[in-house]
Amino acid sequence: MLAHDEISQPVVSRDEWLAARKELLAREKELTRLRDDLNAKRRALPCVKVEKEYVFDTTAGHKTLGELFDGRSQLIVHHFMFGPGWGAGCIGCSFTADHIEGTRVHLEHHDVSLVRVSRAPLTEIDAYRQRMGWQVKWVSSHGSDFNYDHQVSFTPEEIAQGDVTYNYTTGNVSIEDLSGLSVFYRNADGEIFHTYSTYGRGDELVDSTYMLLDMTPRGRNENGPHRNLMDWVKRHDEYESAT
Missing domain, CATH: 3.40.30.10 (Glutaredoxin)
Structure with a gap:
């Protein structure tokens, strides 16, 4: 288990939370449109013929x-x-x-x-x-x-x-x-x-664990020396619960 601190988000009323959530939703929709545009540009990239066998x-x-x-x-x-x-x-x-x-x-x-x-x-x-x-x-x-x-x-x-x-x-x-x-x-x-x-x-x-962690209050919580997945990820048969 990773060591962690308490979350720092303020506690507000449901109405205040809903207003903040809708504001974030507008940004999420903007990102979705940008991602759709990026995906279209990726598909439109020129390609290179593979000559070597x-x-x-x-x-x-x-x-x-x-x-x-x-x-x-x-x-x-x-x-x-x-x-x-x-x-x-x-x-x-x-x-x-x-x-x-x-x-x-x-x-x-x-x-x-x-x-x-x-x-x-x-x-x-x-x-x-x-x-x-x-x-x-x-x-x-x-x-x-x-x-x-x-x-x-x-x-x-x-x-x-x-x-x-x-x-x-x-x-x-x-x-x-x-x-x-x-x-x-x-x-x-x-x-x-x-x-x-x-x-x-x-x-x-393609790492959906990251996409799910990004929805959580602590996010990826990669605060070790590597500042990446090497701080916590193991092969799936090496976690203590896998033994």
Whole structure:
């Protein structure tokens, strides 16, 4: 349990609360309209044709990027931080995976396939997937340029030189793998196009725990040394109540 202070909101009459709530509702509606406009602009982004043939190691053998669409025209890739020899996947990525796991069946019935991709060998990935009880397809890009080309994995040389591009800026990182989401489209001729990628906090909108916490008086309550989910989130089988 997180330590916390008492909430600081004033206590008012129901009528005063209702007036304040309606004022906030106007701002919420404004945000909804802005989000709708942003989503439209995201869909209108130009795309880039994928010329390289990427091959992944899967439980059904080697598969190309096109085959990961599984007959659908759209593909969402969850770039999951899990490098060779890690033993377990990133806690933050595991947090995200818990949330998007339940979307799979709905996405697949709406022309979208969902796949996780990590650099770890398939044997390590599959052991962790089974531990977590996840069903979303998870493939290995081990030996492929896929993660590097999509700027979620970095060579030791890039890290040493401080010449790493992540989230569309260049700077320093301390680890070889980071997270993100990428979206692809496949046309009737089998051509594949990269339409969108988001990194950093860009993927937290799929973390519904955050959306619910944002409605509560204490909010995310991330007041530890990291000031983020690393202060409190654990893999779902590592909480005390999970034992």
